[in-house]
Amino acid sequence: MTFTVSSKLASYAALGAAGLLLALAWGRPEPAVLGLPFIVATLTGLALVERPIVQASTALDRDRLLEGEDVHLTVTLLSTGDIPWLQVAWPVPPTMSASGGSDILGLRLLADRPETIETVLTANRWGVVPLSQPLLRAHDGLGFFRFEGSVGERRLLRIYPRPETLRRALAAAETQIFSGNELSRARGDGIEFADIRPYVTGDRPRHINWRMSSRTGQLHINQMHPERNTDVVIFLDLFNDVRSGGRGTLDYAVRAAASMAEHYLARRDRVGVIGFGGVLRWLMPAMGSTQIYRIVDALIDSEVILTHFWRGIDVIPPRTLPPKSLVVALTTLLDERVIDALLDLRARGFDLAVVEVMAEEFAVPGSHEAAQLAHRLWHMDRAATRLRYRRLGVPIVQWRPGDPLGPALAEGRQYDRWNRWLPG
Amino acid sequence: MAPRLITAGLAFAGAAVIGAVSTVASSDSSSVAAGLGHNGFLIPGLLWVTSLGLLAVAMAIPDGRPIFLAIAFLGAAWLIGVPAVAAWRSLTAVAGGWLLAVAELAYWSLDFRVAGKDERAIYVRRAATIFALVGACILLALVPQLDLSAVPISGIELTAVGLLAAAALIAVAAGMAWRLRPSR
Numbered sequence: 001m002t003f004t005v006s007s008k009l010a011s012y013a014a015l016g017a018a019g020l021l022l023a024l025a026w027g028r029p030e031p032a033v034l035g036l037p038f039i040v041a042t043l044t045g046l047a048l049v050e051r052p053i054v055q056a057s058t059a060l061d062r063d064r065l066l067e068g069e070d071v072h073l074t075v076t077l078l079s080t081g082d083i084p085w086l087q088v089a090w091p092v093p094p095t096m097s098a099s100g101g102s103d104i105l106g107l108r109l110l111a112d113r114p115e116t117i118e119t120v121l122t123a124n125r126w127g128v129v130p131l132s133q134p135l136l137r138a139h140d141g142l143g144f145f146r147f148e149g150s151v152g153e154r155r156l157l158r159i160y161p162r163p164e165t166l167r168r169a170l171a172a173a174e175t176q177i178f179s180g181n182e183l184s185r186a187r188g189d190g191i192e193f194a195d196i197r198p199y200v201t202g203d204r205p206r207h208i209n210w211r212m213s214s215r216t217g218q219l220h221i222n223q224m225h226p227e228r229n230t231d232v233v234i235f236l237d238l239f240n241d242v243r244s245g246g247r248g249t250l251d252y253a254v255r256a257a258a259s260m261a262e263h264y265l266a267r268r269d270r271v272g273v274i275g276f277g278g279v280l281r282w283l284m285p286a287m288g289s290t291q292i293y294r295i296v297d298a299l300i301d302s303e304v305i306l307t308h309f310w311r312g313i314d315v316i317p318p319r320t321l322p323p324k325s326l327v328v329a330l331t332t333l334l335d336e337r338v339i340d341a342l343l344d345l346r347a348r349g350f351d352l353a354v355v356e357v358m359a360e361e362f363a364v365p366g367s368h369e370a371a372q373l374a375h376r377l378w379h380m381d382r383a384a385t386r387l388r389y390r391r392l393g394v395p396i397v398q399w400r401p402g403d404p405l406g407p408a409l410a411e412g413r414q415y416d417r418w419n420r421w422l423p424g
Numbered sequence: 425m426a427p428r429l430i431t432a433g434l435a436f437a438g439a440a441v442i443g444a445v446s447t448v449a450s451s452d453s454s455s456v457a458a459g460l461g462h463n464g465f466l467i468p469g470l471l472w473v474t475s476l477g478l479l480a481v482a483m484a485i486p487d488g489r490p491i492f493l494a495i496a497f498l499g500a501a502w503l504i505g506v507p508a509v510a511a512w513r514s515l516t517a518v519a520g521g522w523l524l525a526v527a528e529l530a531y532w533s534l535d536f537r538v539a540g541k542d543e544r545a546i547y548v549r550r551a552a553t554i555f556a557l558v559g560a561c562i563l564l565a566l567v568p569q570l571d572l573s574a575v576p577i578s579g580i581e582l583t584a585v586g587l588l589a590a591a592a593l594i595a596v597a598a599g600m601a602w603r604l605r606p607s608r
Contacts, residue, residue: 008531011492015527018496022503030506033516034499037524037561044557047596085546087538106540108549141553143531 001052001136001149009045009144012038045142052138053080054109056151058131063155067123067162067255070099075117075134075152083109083138088117091132095125095159125251126161126300130154160296163259164405170395170412172230172326173351178287180229181267188226195223231272231285231322232264234295235345237331237338238277241304244362252401253330253357254299259405260328261295272320273298276338278305282320313341313348326351332359333385346392353412354389354396361401428533432483435529439479442498442522443472449512450505457504468505471497479530491530495523514566521562528554 019035054077061072075088089104099120109115123129133150175184187194196209199219212220234257241250257273264271265287272285273295283298321327327350331338346352365375389396395415399408450457450465457464478494502519506512532550540546
């Protein structure tokens with residue numbers, strides 16, 4: 001622990017010295033007598049001071065938790081000597097809160113008698129949160145010296161977004177070859193009736209539609225839509241995060257991404273993630289229960305890194321965007337690079353759907369007339385941007401942060417999936 | 425960081441008492457203030473008020489540095505105001521201890537206040553430390569006020585006392601350096 005000398009020690013020494021000098025100059029003992037207590041206090045303090053040696057260990061009851069959950073932090077302190085007043089502070093990360101409101105505690109630490117401090121931290125936002133080492137501050141008995149330091153080890157907390165249970169999400173226009181829960185547009189083995197056609201050699205007899213065949217005098221068979229899986233790529237806009245009042249668009253976008261990933265993976269779809277921002281992050285589409293852990297681990301590392309570098313979709317590894325995959329973009333539609341990249345994706349034939357995390361919730365218009373005019377113009381500009389997507393057959397869903405995601409996605413499902421392919 | 429109100433109040437009260445005593449005592453013709461002129465008694469009063477203002481500033485900023493000046497001004501007020509009478513001069517030792525108590529309370533007021541375990545025991549312990557220190561200082565400071573005829577004022581005895589005092593100071597400094605050595 002480092003130590004600093006307080007101004008009190010210098011003041012006392014100066015007062016004592018001044019008394020002695022004045023006594024000498026004046027030739028009377030009163031100034032020396034007045035200054036003597038300060039000299040005695042100074043010498044006593046200097047004689048009794050001892051550098052404290054404190055060992056500390058920190059323990060968490062778990063290092064992975066969901067938003068809104070609590071984690072118990074235990075700090076155990078042990079000192080080789082008595083410390084009359086030890087202040088222990090555990091810096092609470094900005095995305096967490098300490099129960100009880102206080103993150104500093106004072107205590108008396110006796111030699112070789114461990115003291116334990118317990119506190120409960122509540123996770124308010126997803127992310128990888130480094131918990132700093134506890135900070136210690138001790139004073140000697142008379143407050144002349146201050147000893148400060150940090151002890152223990154740094155711990156990492158992984159806070160996962162709390163996913164919303166979705167009953168239905170946006171459907172892909174094209175399906176893949178593996179079986180799944182999505183009704184394919186193709187004809188094949190399945191449950192859902194598609195059409196009736198004349199029998200040809202090689203058709204399975206079990207598919208013969210006997211009613212139609214008896215009516216027409218020619219064999220007909222039923223055609224079915226097979227159930228297939230889809231490839232879904234969640235495209236996360238990491239170019240900006242509009243924040244206000246401790247919450248921001250990225251917080252909601254990541255929660256929505258986790259919810260959608262969980263939903264699609266439960267349907268045996270292959271899900272991948274692209275974080276499109278100052279730093280490109282991606283995760284290849286895959287299916288299975290482990291993929292959800294990979295995805296949320298990738299999502300909680302999401303952060304906005306400011307860059308002015310122009311970035312297009314050609315920087316995205318091709319295998320990240322499989323053919324016939326549904327690209328669901330979670331974006332605020334504020335950055336031109338994202339707007340252009342999504343339009344580029346659509347132009348290249350990808351099945352694109354946009355979930356717009358409404359930044360309007362966080363942008364309050366100013367009180368001046370000019371500010372309100374600017375706000376209205378901004379609204380109009382955003383409406384024009386949405387229109388560009390709709391003209392290209394891209395369903396765009398406006399999602400108000402804080403509202404349930406399910407109804408917003410249901411609105412997107414209403415969009416006629418075949419109409420997406422109309423020329424823009 | 426708000427100051428502790430009780431200790432701050434006690435520090436102000438202590439400063440007010442010693443300042444008031446100095447100002448009242450300065451009306452005596454044997455005081456230094458009386459010798460400075462017709463309105464000499466105003467000087468301890470001005471020093472008193474200034475020291476109270478400095479204490480208030482120290483609490484408001486909050487910073488410990490004005491406390492040094494406040495104590496110095498209170499000491500100056502006492503030295504200027506105290507009459508050159510044996511009874512008053514013997515009170516100087518008490519005044520010194522009083523000033524130390526005022527300074528300790530003022531510095532205590534500025535300590536960062538945190539909730540703690542056994543907080544009451546900590547307060548009692550600190551108050552006892554201050555009380556013991558002030559008491560010891562007063563007792564020590566009373567020595568020069570006693571019969572000085574018994575105290576050697578020159579010769580081999582005084583030299584020996586001085587050497588012993590110097591050795592004690594060196595021992596204290598060495599002990600402090602040993603205790604504050606960097607830990608491995």
